[in-house]
Amino acid sequence: xxxxxxxxxxxxxxxxIEHSRASLPxxxxxxxxxxxxxxxSRSANLLPASVWPxxxxxxxxxxxxxxYPLQWDAASMSLKPTVDxxxxxxxxxxxEERGCDVIAVxxxxxxxxxxxxxxxxxxxxxxxxxxxxxxxxxxxxxEIRREVGGREIGxxxxxxxxxxxLTDLRGEVLAxxxxxxxxxxxxxxxxxxxLFVAVFGETHRAGHLFWPDGEEHDGEAPxxxxxALIDCYRAVDREIGEIMHAGADRDTVVIVFSVHGMGxxxxxxxxxxxxxxxxNARFAAQSGAxxxxxxxxxxxxxxRERLPPRLQHAIGRLVPISWKDAVVNRAxxxxxxxxxxxxxxxxxxxxxFVRFNLxxxxxxxxxxRDSDLHRRYTQFVRDAFHSWRFxxxxxxxxxxxxxxxxxxxxxxxxxxxxxxVVWADRAPATRVQSDEFGGVDLQPSSGRxxxxxxxxxxxxLDPHGARDGHAGPGDIVDFAPMVSRLLAxxxx
Numbered sequence: 001x002x003x004x005x006x007x008x009x010x011x012x013x014x015x016x017i018e019h020s021r022a023s024l025p026x027x028x029x030x031x032x033x034x035x036x037x038x039x040x041s042r043s044a045n046l047l048p049a050s051v052w053p054x055x056x057x058x059x060x061x062x063x064x065x066x067x068y069p070l071q072w073d074a075a076s077m078s079l080k081p082t083v084d085x086x087x088x089x090x091x092x093x094x095x096e097e098r099g100c101d102v103i104a105v106x107x108x109x110x111x112x113x114x115x116x117x118x119x120x121x122x123x124x125x126x127x128x129x130x131x132x133x134x135x136x137x138x139x140x141x142x143e144i145r146r147e148v149g150g151r152e153i154g155x156x157x158x159x160x161x162x163x164x165x166l167t168d169l170r171g172e173v174l175a176x177x178x179x180x181x182x183x184x185x186x187x188x189x190x191x192x193x194x195l196f197v198a199v200f201g202e203t204h205r206a207g208h209l210f211w212p213d214g215e216e217h218d219g220e221a222p223x224x225x226x227x228a229l230i231d232c233y234r235a236v237d238r239e240i241g242e243i244m245h246a247g248a249d250r251d252t253v254v255i256v257f258s259v260h261g262m263g264x265x266x267x268x269x270x271x272x273x274x275x276x277x278x279x280n281a282r283f284a285a286q287s288g289a290x291x292x293x294x295x296x297x298x299x300x301x302x303x304r305e306r307l308p309p310r311l312q313h314a315i316g317r318l319v320p321i322s323w324k325d326a327v328v329n330r331a332x333x334x335x336x337x338x339x340x341x342x343x344x345x346x347x348x349x350x351x352x353f354v355r356f357n358l359x360x361x362x363x364x365x366x367x368x369r370d371s372d373l374h375r376r377y378t379q380f381v382r383d384a385f386h387s388w389r390f391x392x393x394x395x396x397x398x399x400x401x402x403x404x405x406x407x408x409x410x411x412x413x414x415x416x417x418x419x420x421v422v423w424a425d426r427a428p429a430t431r432v433q434s435d436e437f438g439g440v441d442l443q444p445s446s447g448r449x450x451x452x453x454x455x456x457x458x459x460x461l462d463p464h465g466a467r468d469g470h471a472g473p474g475d476i477v478d479f480a481p482m483v484s485r486l487l488a489x490x491x492x
Contacts, residue, residue, distance in 0.1 A: 002464075002489040003252045007240055008199030010108060010127055011207050012233075012258040014038065014457040020230055026241035027459070030256055034461035037472030044260040044454035044476065046402055046420045048350050051259040051456075051476055052109040056090035058480035062410025064088050066109060069130045070325055071415060072346050072355050074362045077338060079329040079347060081321075083131045086415065087111055091480035092118070092195055100487055103187055105198035106180070112136075119187060125153045125176050127204035129321060148183045152176035154317050155324070156205060158446045163223040169209055170228045174235050177202045181239030188247045194487055196247065200239070206232035207262030211450025224449050253486050254461040259476050261453035268397060268423040270444045271388075271432055272345040272352035273332075278437045279384045280342060283377060289342065289366075338364035342377050343418070350452050352421030354381060361414060378403070378419075384437065385421055391431040391439065399424050464489070 014036075021028040030036075043050050043061050053066040061067060065086050073080040092102045093114050102118035104110075106126050113120035113136035120136045121144070123129040133151060135141040153176035161169070177200060184198045210228035240256065248254050283289060332347050343356045356377070359365030367374040381401070388397040404416040433439035458472040458479075473479050 002486055003193070003249075004195050004255065004483055004486050005243070005247055005252055006195070006197040006255045006257065006483070007243065008107065008197070009236060009256065009258045010199055010201045010204035011260055011262045011452060012203040013207065013262045013453070014258070014455070015261075016229065016233060020233060023230070023234055024237040026237045026244065027256065030254070030459040030461055034254070034459050035465075035472055037458045037460070037474070039456050039458075039474050039476070040454045041456070041476050042407065042454075044452075044456065046351060046404075046407065046422065047416070048260060048452040048454075049109070052107065053088045054476045055259045055479050056092075056107060056110065057088050058091055058477050060408055060410065060477065061416055062404070062408030062413040065410075065412030065415035067353075067416050068347055068349075069109065069128050070328060070347050072417075074414075077336075077363050078333050079325070081130060081325055082109070083111055086412070089114065091483065092197065095195060095484065095487065100194040101192050103191075103193045103196045103198075105184055105187065105196075106201060107197060107199050108201060108204075118193070119191065121183070121187075124183065125151050125180055125201060126199070127153075127156065127201035127208075129155065132321060144183065147186055149179055152179045153202060153205060155321075156208065157317060158448065160445060160447045161209070161223070163225065166209060166223060166228070167225050169205075170225055170231065173202050173206050173209075173232050177232065177235040177239060181242060184239070184243055185246045188243070195483065198243075200236050202232060203236060203258075204262075207450040208448045209450070211262065211264055211448075229450075248461075250463050253463070253465070255458055255472075255483075257456070257458040257473075257479070259456045259479075261455040261457075262450050263453045265428060265446070265448050265451040266423065266425050267350045267444075267446070267448075267451050268428060268432075269348050269350065269352050270428070270442055270446075271397070271440060272348065272354070272421060274440045274442060275385065275388065275437070276343065276345040276354060279381060282384070282437065283342065283380050284340075287373065287376060287380075289373060289377075338362075339366055342366050342373075343381065346417060348417075349446075351423065352385075353417035354419040354421065356418040381419060384434075387434040387436050388432050389434070390424075390426070390429050391433050392429070395426075396424055397429075397432050398422065462486070 017027050043054050047061050047067040049068045050061040050066055053064045057064045066082055069082055070079040071082045071085055073085055092104055096102050096115055096118055104120040106124050108126050110122050112134045115136050122134045123131055124133050153172055180200055206229055210224050212224055212229055341357050343354055346353045346355045357366045358369045385398045385401050390397060399422045402420045405413055408416060428444040430443055431441045460472045473482055
């Protein structure tokens with residue numbers, strides 16, 4: 001009877017793996033003896049944080065509704081943890097109902113487990129903890145802490161970091177990789193399984209912090225410790241080799257995969273909010289719509305902009321998740337006069353996210369959906385973003401403005417941003433300008449030398465499958481049915 005081991009490398013780069021394959025023996029063997037499949041999906045390009053729910057539900061974002069760990073809540077006119085707004089069911093719950101034994105470890109952006117017989121560990125050491133450590137069965141939590149330990153990797157605080165801080169974080173990521181490997185091998189031996197899925201979120205963290213070729217903004221030399229990224233990939237490779245030795249036999253299919261990739265930081269997301277403030281002011285002046293008295297401000301936003309990065313980092317690493325979420329919410333949504341705000345920039349990381357303030361959907365809505373004012377504002381937003389250019393080169397700031405309702409239809413499309421701004425592919429800029437709206441000077445502050453790419457991959461080693469170069473998923477949504485087919489082999 002077939003068994004499947006799925007090892008996720010969150011936001012890993014196949015290019016880095018191929019370039020360094022001589023020092024990555026386990027991944028090198030998979031490249032040599034298995035089948036490799038690259039893929040790129042629209043959801044990974046436009047809504048990078050949607051990729052894991054897309055993977056484990058087998059549905060696009062318009063159907064599952066998840067686009068970020070903190071999402072806009074129309075009922076409260078604020079950002080809330082996604083787990084408080086929605087629920088998404090991973091495909092392994094249905095597999096268990098059909099008789100498969102399942103163990104799942106640290107799959108990102110998953111809810112507390114609904115497995116009945118199997119083991120599921122959530123947020124033990126993920127890149128972005130959305131609800132905190134939880135285990136099914138609950139009694140196993142104490143045993144994990146005793147046998148393996150607690151969470152090794154702390155939260156990422158998106159501020160600039162010194163070389164000394166990054167060196168410390170490199171050590172933290174390496175320690176977390178080793179501990180994650182021990183947890184996986186311990187659980188493999190603990191009870192029977194047909195499907196074992198586990199994810200190293202540490203590759204995600206390493207890609208953001210240690211990408212070697214990216215500059216955090218124009219004119220500033222990177223401070224990333226030399227070889228930090230490949231050191232993390234080597235550590236993961238060692239654990240993959242140990243996991244395969246411990247759990248893979250001649251009937252086990254091994255899938256090492258990433259549902260999106262990583263590359264040098266190319267986000268201009270820091271411009272979304274100031275551009276939207278100017279768009280709203282100009283739209284009110286031209287259309288006769290009610291105008292807010294001034295650009296929205298909030299004390300929390302001012303504090304986030306003025307506190308030294310080192311202090312923000314220290315505080316952010318100490319406080320609970322709920323406190324951090326509250327600070328981010330106030331900084332993003334505080335100070336708005338909602339009846340005079342047709343749209344706003346909401347939280348994003350790579351692409352820019354814009355939410356329209358629609359009456360009947362938002363609690364304090366301004367625009368009637370599909371009204372003439374709504375249609376004019378939608379077109380105005382698109383045209384306005386396309387008017388901006390990089391001050392140093394004169395090249396366009398924006399590649400495209402995509403409206404999610406058209407791109408991601410589904411029952412949960414209203415949870416998604418209304419507009420997604422896709423920036424031009426270049427390092428984060430410090431000044432942009434528009435003939436109509438003037439100029440904006442702003443230093444990016446995320447502290448990320450690397451950022452998401454839409455490119456995913458799967459390395460599949462199937463003892464009974466053909467090595468034809470075409471095996472494996474063609475898109476994120478293909479993983480769930482592929483695993484179901486593999487597990488069905490040999491079953492009555």
